[in-house]
Amino acid sequence: MTKAELFENILNSIVEGIIMIDSEARIVFMNKQASLILGTPLSQAVGRYVVDAIPNTRLHIVLKTGVPETDRIQQLGHTQIITSRVPIRDSSGKVIGAVAIFRDITSAQKMAEEVTNLRQMEALLKAIIESTSDAISVADENGIIVIVNKAYTKITGYSANEVIGKPATVDIAQGESMHIKVAKTKQPIYGVRMLVGPGKREVIVDVTPLFVKGEFKGSVGVIHDVSEIVRLNRELDEVKRLIRKIGARYTFDDVVAESPKMKIALTQAMKVAQTPATVLLRGESGTGKELFAHAIHNASDRRDRPFVSVNCAAIPESILESELFGYTSGAFTGAKKEGKKGLLEEAQHGTVFFDEIGKMPLTLQPKLLRFLENREIVPVGETKVVKIDARIIAATNMDLEKMVQQGTFLPDLYFRLNVFPIFLPPLRERKEDIPTLVLYIIKKLNQEYGRTVEGISPEALSKLMGYDWPGNVRELENVIGRAMINMDPEEKVVRAHHLPPLKITYHPVELTVSGNLRDMVYNYERSVILKVLSENNWNVQKTAKSLGMSLRTLYYRMRILGIRRQGI
Numbered sequence: 001m002t003k004a005e006l007f008e009n010i011l012n013s014i015v016e017g018i019i020m021i022d023s024e025a026r027i028v029f030m031n032k033q034a035s036l037i038l039g040t041p042l043s044q045a046v047g048r049y050v051v052d053a054i055p056n057t058r059l060h061i062v063l064k065t066g067v068p069e070t071d072r073i074q075q076l077g078h079t080q081i082i083t084s085r086v087p088i089r090d091s092s093g094k095v096i097g098a099v100a101i102f103r104d105i106t107s108a109q110k111m112a113e114e115v116t117n118l119r120q121m122e123a124l125l126k127a128i129i130e131s132t133s134d135a136i137s138v139a140d141e142n143g144i145i146v147i148v149n150k151a152y153t154k155i156t157g158y159s160a161n162e163v164i165g166k167p168a169t170v171d172i173a174q175g176e177s178m179h180i181k182v183a184k185t186k187q188p189i190y191g192v193r194m195l196v197g198p199g200k201r202e203v204i205v206d207v208t209p210l211f212v213k214g215e216f217k218g219s220v221g222v223i224h225d226v227s228e229i230v231r232l233n234r235e236l237d238e239v240k241r242l243i244r245k246i247g248a249r250y251t252f253d254d255v256v257a258e259s260p261k262m263k264i265a266l267t268q269a270m271k272v273a274q275t276p277a278t279v280l281l282r283g284e285s286g287t288g289k290e291l292f293a294h295a296i297h298n299a300s301d302r303r304d305r306p307f308v309s310v311n312c313a314a315i316p317e318s319i320l321e322s323e324l325f326g327y328t329s330g331a332f333t334g335a336k337k338e339g340k341k342g343l344l345e346e347a348q349h350g351t352v353f354f355d356e357i358g359k360m361p362l363t364l365q366p367k368l369l370r371f372l373e374n375r376e377i378v379p380v381g382e383t384k385v386v387k388i389d390a391r392i393i394a395a396t397n398m399d400l401e402k403m404v405q406q407g408t409f410l411p412d413l414y415f416r417l418n419v420f421p422i423f424l425p426p427l428r429e430r431k432e433d434i435p436t437l438v439l440y441i442i443k444k445l446n447q448e449y450g451r452t453v454e455g456i457s458p459e460a461l462s463k464l465m466g467y468d469w470p471g472n473v474r475e476l477e478n479v480i481g482r483a484m485i486n487m488d489p490e491e492k493v494v495r496a497h498h499l500p501p502l503k504i505t506y507h508p509v510e511l512t513v514s515g516n517l518r519d520m521v522y523n524y525e526r527s528v529i530l531k532v533l534s535e536n537n538w539n540v541q542k543t544a545k546s547l548g549m550s551l552r553t554l555y556y557r558m559r560i561l562g563i564r565r566q567g568i
Contacts, residue, residue, distance in 0.1 A: 017081075019100045020088070021050050025060040028097070037079060037104050059085055063098040073105075080106045135203075135223035139179035141216055143168045150450075155225050157197040157447025159454070168221075173200045178207040182219040193226075198440065199447040200249050202226060248294035248307040248351070255288070255295060256437050259430035265292075265422050272420045273299035278372070280357075280417045281395040283424030286474030289395035290355060292424065297351040302391055305350030308343050313359040321364055327380035344377055347390040357417065358398030358409065365410045372416040392417070427469040427476060428549075429557070431521045434464055437473060441480045442494070453484055456494040465524065467502045470548055526561040529554075533563070 008029075011018055017034030021027055030045050038045075038054060045053045050060055056076070062069060062085040070084040083102035087095045129136050135152035139145050145163045153159050156171045163170050168179035175194030182189060188208040196203050207221040257266040272279055273296040281289040290309070297307045315323060326342030344352060354360070360368065371377050372392065376385045394417050403409035427434070438461065442453050456464075460483075469475055483498040491498075529547070536542040544554040558564075 015103065017100075017102045017104075019045075019050070019054070019059065020097060021059055021063060021099075022097050023063070023095070025050050025063055027053055034102070037081060037102065038076065039079075057100075059098050059100050062087055063095060066095045074102075078106070079104055135225070137163075137168070137171075137179070137221045137223070138210075138218060139168045139183070139221070140218040141183060143177065143180040143183045145170065145179075146218070152223065153446070153452055154450030155196065155201060155203065155223055155447070157199060157201075157443055159446075159452040171196050173197060178205050179219050179221055182207050182209050183216075186216055195249075196223065197447045198443040201447060248297040248303075250291045250294035251298045252295045254291060256433045256440060258436055259425070259432040261425040262430050262433060265424050268420075268422050269296055270299060272296065272422070274301075276391055278392045278417060278419040279394070280419070280421045281393065281424060282421055283395075283397060284426045284472055285397050286472030287397075287424040287426055288473055289397075289424060290353070292422065293351075293353045293355075293393045293395060296393060297353075297391075300351070300391065302350050306347050307351050307353065308347040309353045309355060310343055311355045313356040317361045317364070320361065321367065322380050324364075325367070325377045325379050326382075326386075328382045342377065342379060344371065344388050344390060345379075345386060347388075349389050351391045351393060354392070354394040356396060356398075357394040358396040358400055358403060362408060362410075365413050369410060369413045369416060372413070426549075427472040429553075431465055431525070434476070435461060437476060438464065438480060438494075441477050442484070445477075445481055445484055449481075449484060451484055451487075451489075452492065453487065453494060454492045457496065459496040460494050460499055463496050463499055463502065465521070468548060522561065525557070526563065529557060529561065529563060 008031075011029070011031045012033070014031070015033060017037045018029070018031045019027060019034050020029040027045050027048055027050055030040075030042055032042075035042050035045070040053060050057055056074070058069065058072075066087045066089075068084070068086045070086075072083050072085070074081050074083055081102045082105050083100055085098060085100045088097040088099060090096050129147070129149045132149065133151055135155040136147070136149045137145055137152055138147035145166055145168055148158075148160050148163055156163075158171050168177040173195040175192070178189050178192055186209050188206075190206045192205045192207075194203060194205060195201065204224045204226050205221055206224075207219050209216060210218045210220060252266065252270060255262075255266055257263045269279075269292055279293075279296060281292055283289055293309075294307070297303060310324070312320075322340070322342070324342050324344055326340055326345055371388065375388050375390075377388055378385055400409055400414050400418075404411050404414050438456050442455070445451070446453055464476070464479070471478070479500060479502070480494070482500045483494050486498045486500075487494065529543070532546050533540075533543050536546060540554060541551060544551045547554065549557075
């Protein structure tokens with residue numbers, strides 16, 4: 001094989017088309033790939049003037065100007081090519097010909113257009129998903145969340161960063177994942193009720209499978225918020241705005257207990273929940289007594305039975321008896337013809353929660369006492385006894401022992417209720433819990449407010465740790481809520497300037513951020529008490545009043561913190 005034949009074979013084996021012309025613009029060589037791309041047989045091209053053989057060519061212009069043209073797009077009928085044209089020079093630099101090297105890019109161009117169309121379609125689909133008021137979540141074939149929209153964050157309280165890449169069970173507070181169920185059955189599921197997010201919002205879920213060319217690729221879930229509808233349906237009349245007959249929403253998982261006192265209360269509650277014993281929850285307003293009542297019910301063998309909550313302070317004394325014990329037809333003016341079942345009877349086999357039991361009218365206490373003694377009631381206007389099987393949980397922020405001494409609370413009723421007392425400490429005595437409580441509240445309010453706040457700054461947390469919290473956890477939740485309202489939508493961290501003014505009931509002591517949290521709280525509390533004692537010339541009664549605590553509590557805290565009275 002000659003060198004010329006070898007050279008020709010090499011040029012015919014490459015994927016680019018090659019055309020060479022001489023000094024007279026006649027084609028002297030064209031390889032096989034060029035013939036295929038142009039659709040021109042070699043016999044009809046070689047030897048011809050390039051303009052005659054190849055329409056709209058510019059090779060003769062490059063020959064004339066000696067200026068190369070690189071990476072030019074050219075349309076040849078239905079074929080699109082990218083070509084480079086280069087002049088050929090002899091040793092003296094004189095142009096003696098030109099060569100064009102080109103490649104068919106028709107298929108590549110179509111692919112690029114398809115990719116562009118896919119990206120436009122993806123952007124359109126994302127805009128559609130974001131514009132709907134229903135929450136949407138998309139999971140892959142393994143039940144892993146891959147897409148959620150803004151409405152999802154508003155309803156569940158979880159941001160996209162918190163759920164994407166995680167199993168579809170991450171947002172469920174009660175119930176099973178429909179994404180995972182659909183992944184198993186490959187069948188759509190409609191109208192499933194469940195609770196989602198830290199706030200346990202009630203929703204209805206529809207989930208349908210996704211198939212691509214017959215192959216299962218995942219599922220799409222649409223979450224409808226029906227909590228408002230359910231709430232309105234439950235408000236049947238005026239009395240039910242005062243007396244709430246509800247299912248217990250909270251469990252012991254909702255209790256934040258990092259401090260020793262709260263751990264003791266939690267342990268006691270978990271133990272007594274397994275028994276039918278009457279429980280008396282003691283503590284200031286806002287310490288979580290209702291939460292504990294719900295959790296005790298949900299941890300008991302009555303969890304699937306009714307949970308009836310009665311606020312003894314909110315119900316007018318004139319109707320309290322008929323609401324608790326029920327009445328028969330014609331029992332009194334205005335009574336329903338068919339009579340009415342009392343709340344105690346509605347709680348049959350379940351739990352009755354008497355909130356603010358210390359405000360139960362004295363005239364009604366004997367009848368409640370009889371029920372606690374023999375578990376029997378007699379509806380108003382009735383003579384027949386009704387047997388009731390209901391667990392009793394009561395709560396109060398009042399000094400029942402003092403009320404017994406004053407004659408405003410029956411001693412026997414007190415002893416019947418005080419079977420298993422649980423003392424819930426005020427927030428000022430469990431400040432170790434504040435950081436965890438703050439994060440829990442932020443997640444809960446994210447769901448309510450439709451925000452995506454992620455945390456709190458050390459400066460803001462220090463400010464919260466330095467406050468006495470007379471309103472306890474309820475006040476803490478209000479403060480965090482106002483702070484989140486003060487934040488701009490794009491802000492993700494609660495900072496000190498977002499917090500509302502906190503009225504300090506004593507001169508604050510600077511909080512030194514060092515060591516572990518428990519030691520910091522211990523030293524801070526000790527410093528505060530010592531400072532206020534000093535300001536009151538070690539008058540313990542004045543100090544207790546300044547700090548907003550009972551004398552007994554102050555003595556207890558002084559003993560725990562190693563503070564000894566002067567002169568002792």
